Amino acid sequence: MGARKPFSKVIKANIGDAHAMGQVPITFIRQVLACVTYPDLIDKADFPPDVKKRARDILGACGGGSIGSYTASHGIEQIRQHVAEYIERRDCHPARWQDICLSAGASTGIKNVLQLLCNHLDGKPSGVMIPIPQYPLYSASLAEYGLTQVGYYLDEAAQWGLALDELERSYKEAQKDCNVRALVVINPGNPTGQVLTRSNIESIIKFAHAHRLLVFADEVYQDNVYAEGSQFHSFKKVLRELGEPYSSTLELASFMSISKGYMGECGLRGGWAELVNLAPPVQAQLYKCVSAMLCPSALGQAAIDCVAKPPMPGEPSYEQWAREKANVLSSLRERATLIADTFNQMEGFKCNVVQGAMYAFPSFELPPRALEAAKAAGKEPDVFYAFELLEQTGICVVPGSGFGQRPGTFHFRTTILPQPELLKQMLDSFKQFHQAFTAKYA
């Protein structure tokens, strides 16, 4: 059974996997999925009538009335319509269902749109601007598609916002070697937990417009906003409200997932992209490429339907749904505060407010002798620290070098997902570890 360790179990704070850390599924979603899976339940189970109606509606949109039939490659039309209505309610601006492309999670959607940029122009590859630190899906997919990674640093001192001069610097330097064609923004931020201000988003849109960049708005954490005064502004909404010339010309793809938010349904694989201002032949090409892969999971699409069109006030499932959603989000809010506060009490640590998403990304200082020990062990200092933490406490976090960070700085990403009691234990254990580590290498 391997070596004995000084802890009883590993705490997986390394991945945004809510249910794995004890978050309970939303009843409405699961009742609807059970009914579409085993339609006898529509008649027989003791489920609320709006659950049963929803299941019937979804099955009515499936070939042969079975969730086991292929759907259209970009998703069931009725569910795309519900997504468009969701976006309209969110933004108070129109959305077209024809511009909604369902996918097996946001990752697939992002990769599909990235692939549109694969062509070389004037013999140079396309470049895609991504934040540093960034979610590694981007670096991995850029490598896969032969696209050039163009990093821009987020401004840690300004709550991980995007600084215009840094965007310009990054663009200008990269333009020598590639055609910079797209800009990725993750809001709320992963791994950094910021929620962008409206004025920051306006500046980003103007920058992207000036350089004719396609904006990838990774907005999968749009429901995960915790901090007082923070609010989620979708790129689509800000774009529309900025008016011309931005509103009808800036190309934008916004991504959403059922894996995050209050649902945390990672295993079901469901997500969508809204495509804004894409040239019709480009969008047609995207839909054609998508069609080679048949369709995203029909059950994942059914879950998307429940997220895009949740129970409304007055409907039988509304109260339970609203209560479950509020409980998840308020508990996450408390944990976001607890985790940042705790880190900020630790020697050498500095942690921005976790305004949103599911992660803290604190910076920490290491004593010179720890840097030497890391070097002797052949590891980056943040990797060395994270391994020591794991070995001593069972707490699993991801070193900052996995996401990128300014040279000479050290970070790690931890999720805020352990349930409250476990999180408190984890943070106590972390504090003790850090004291011992600091003492050892003082």
Add this chain to the structure above:
Amino acid sequence: MGARKPFSKVIKANIGDAHAMGQVPITFIRQVLACVTYPDLIDKADFPPDVKKRARDILGACGGGSIGSYTASHGIEQIRQHVAEYIERRDCHPARWQDICLSAGASTGIKNVLQLLCNHLDGKPSGVMIPIPQYPLYSASLAEYGLTQVGYYLDEAAQWGLALDELERSYKEAQKDCNVRALVVINPGNPTGQVLTRSNIESIIKFAHAHRLLVFADEVYQDNVYAEGSQFHSFKKVLRELGEPYSSTLELASFMSISKGYMGECGLRGGWAELVNLAPPVQAQLYKCVSAMLCPSALGQAAIDCVAKPPMPGEPSYEQWAREKANVLSSLRERATLIADTFNQMEGFKCNVVQGAMYAFPSFELPPRALEAAKAAGKEPDVFYAFELLEQTGICVVPGSGFGQRPGTFHFRTTILPQPELLKQMLDSFKQFHQAFTAKYA
């Protein structure tokens, strides 16, 4: 509402989508899925105890006991073990669960393995031999990955078997422009419906071994064998029984899906690959690439579990499961015979026995005046015919040029999936159409 047509509904015989054409889901699969989706059902629903035990076992292998958690990228280990056991029972030869990679349908698995061949050697792209006619996933994926399509013709006169001299011709011609590195074989055949003989498979293995080709054995129709005297032989089994030097050196990837067989669960998106004799670093690279996409649908994996480990004799669900499976397959068998017999009675038609899979791919002759009419309409003759068929009868089939065919020959693919009554109507309507068409262009 568009123009009036001379038929009341479209019969979608163009795609292997069993449930959409009225096939009923297997109860065991759906009961297990309902339970893992809504675990209260494990206690409350009137389901057999083996269903409930299976659901508990699957949830026990999920993070936090929820199907909403991410799984490992190549699938839940317990389910990979069940797949290995399934293969051992099928072949009477050992299988290693570490060599099983679960995926969101066979298509994803095939694309993942194809992508391993993307590197250029000596400045030449890699070539992949694919049958003509072929399932278009292959041509589309080869184009996507910059791989060279190397077509070899199936021998229509020999029940769509693989002729060695044709394989050699194809290989030799292609080797000038690319490095031929892989050979795709679809058995039972799509769109062609053949089931390869054991001796044909032996020859193919020897050919692949002589040229050091990775064999893609697309075996998703392994349960769909209908013809008297036909039997499914997996490439893995034949490889093992051929002994050395083949058994431990030929690289093989075999693909399976829950979308076909007796299950027809296309919408759930589940499949697997068994990797045989891949160099460990190559397999590690594949698993690494797969990990960028998080995981296949956990519900799709749960369905794979039900397929790989169905109820066994003596278990409560066995009899119903066995009856449902037998009913689906015997009905498909009758339809396979009916459809080929009917085509063979039609003037100018020739249809091989539909030994397996879900399709017939008859050849047909067209009178010279029909060829002229097609030319005038700017369509390939088989496309012209298929469009006329659709316009006149509502029967939707796919022209042979979508799959490839020898120049000057004309085919189409129809599924055998319309339920018996509808299929009879469809074939009557088809006969009338063909008589009228032939008369019109005589």
